[in-house]
Amino acid sequence: MDENANKQSERELTIDEIVEAAMDALGFGPEVMTCCEPDGCFCDMEPAELELARASIAYLAFQLLLMHRIKHGNVRGNPGGWVGVRHYESEIRKDIARVLDVRGTQAERTGEVRRLYKVASRAWNEDESYRDRLACIMQGFEEEYGLDSSELGIVFI
16 A cells, blocks of 8 residues: 555544535435424425435444444454444444434434434345445445455444
8 A cells, every 4th residue: 555545544534525425426415414304395305215315324424434433443352342342333323413413312313323224224135226336335435444344343233
């Protein structure tokens, strides 16, 4: 790896970069970042389409940010490393809830992020086209930041 690529992989991955990449690759706009009205009629997207867009952001952000923080957090092989991973997971869920403008108590916000992650995970398992699009986004970040999905092991959402 040359010096330039090494500097790139040492740069901090942000949730904003992930959101921007998801919007570009999946073809939705910033309206998905706004808190949803109860009837879901605040934008041109169908409610199911809106939910999947928000779920995609939650899924990508959780996976990619967790890989990045594990890589730079020195938790692998560390006796108390699982505590660090759980801390990262909690921080990431809070970041996702903030960026998606999820409202409510912290428990409700965390619950909504977990629910959205499961929506995307289900779509990942059932829809090959969706899986390919998300995998392409993830692969781009993995290459750019030197991430390795095998570092995640079992992810508890």
